[in-house]
Amino acid sequence: xxxxxxxxxxxxxxxxxxxxxxxxxxxxxxxxxxxxxxxxxxxxxxxxxxxxxxxxxxxxxxxxxxxxxxxxxxxxxxxxxxxxxxxxxxxxxxxxxxxxxxxxxxxxxxxxxxxxxxxxxxxxxxxxxxxxxxxxxxxxxxxxxxxxxxxxxxxxxxxxxxxxxxxxxxxxxxxxxxxxxxxxxxxxxxxxxxxxxxxxxxxxxxxxxxxx
Numbered sequence: 001x002x003x004x005x006x007x008x009x010x011x012x013x014x015x016x017x018x019x020x021x022x023x024x025x026x027x028x029x030x031x032x033x034x035x036x037x038x039x040x041x042x043x044x045x046x047x048x049x050x051x052x053x054x055x056x057x058x059x060x061x062x063x064x065x066x067x068x069x070x071x072x073x074x075x076x077x078x079x080x081x082x083x084x085x086x087x088x089x090x091x092x093x094x095x096x097x098x099x100x101x102x103x104x105x106x107x108x109x110x111x112x113x114x115x116x117x118x119x120x121x122x123x124x125x126x127x128x129x130x131x132x133x134x135x136x137x138x139x140x141x142x143x144x145x146x147x148x149x150x151x152x153x154x155x156x157x158x159x160x161x162x163x164x165x166x167x168x169x170x171x172x173x174x175x176x177x178x179x180x181x182x183x184x185x186x187x188x189x190x191x192x193x194x195x196x197x198x199x200x201x202x203x204x205x206x207x208x209x210x211x212x
Contacts (some may be wrong), residue, residue, distance in 0.1 A: 030105035033134040056082070056136045063133040064101070064109040066140045073099040078141040078149065085139075090121040091152050093141065094130055110134075121152040162189040 031044050040049045040057065049057065060082055067074035074096050084092035094115040101111040113130045116123060141149050165173060165188050173188045 028102060028104060028110070029134065030102050030110040033110065053136070060136040061138055062109060062136055063113060063130065063138040064111050065107075066138055067096070067099060067113065068101070068108045070140075073101060074140070075099060077143075078146050080139055080141060080149075081135075081137045082139060083137055088120050091150055092119050093149070094118075096130075097127055118150070121154060161192055163192060164189060 027044055032042075034043050035041070035049070035057070036043060037057070040054055041047065042049075063079065066079065067077075070077060075098065077096050078093050079096065080091075080093040094113075094117055096113055096115045098114040099111060100113070101108050105111075111133075113133060114127050115130055116125075117128055117130075118124070164170065170188055174184060177184055
């Protein structure tokens with residue numbers, strides 16, 4: 001029979017104190033993501049940024065570098081990322097709804113932010129925390145351009161209804177038509193809708209069997 005584990009209140013309290021001290025002494029984001037722009041190293045870890053990121057670091061901004069210059073830290077403004085502008089034709093952006101600034105940072109350019117995400121023209125309904133705020137990749141959409149930037153007309157997707165037969169099967173179909181004396185006026189094609197409907201009906205027939 002296993003011995004019942006005794007509850008030791010002093011040990012439990014000591015564990016909570018250690019966890020609290022570790023949480024309190026952990027480096028802030030302003031310390032973790034601080035950067036020496038001359039050596040391109042982070043002072044806390046002495047890690048050097050990849051060479052391909054140097055151009056963006058020199059020319060682009062972090063999110064809070066933009067927000068700290070705005071009234072109310074940019075609540076209600078629209079921000080996007082350079083990588084989104086280059087990669088997608090559909091609009092991708094965040095609408096800022098809440099900001100929690102790290103006031104211990106030297107220029108108050110660190111913190112956390114929340115908002116509504118619109119990715120490739122589709123807006124999410126729930127407020128989410130904005131990730132990758134420390135990347136030198138963010139751009140503020142000017143107010144007079146917000147309406148045009150958000151305007152998006154979805155392009156209807158083209159549905160393929162017919163596909164050509166494989167070469168061997170196509171040759172067999174044409175030979176069969178020629179043998180039957182039928183005129184070969186149209187190219188034989190696969191009707192995808194009919195093929196999908198027949199496969200679904202076959203699946204239902206197989207599912208219905210004799211109970212054992």
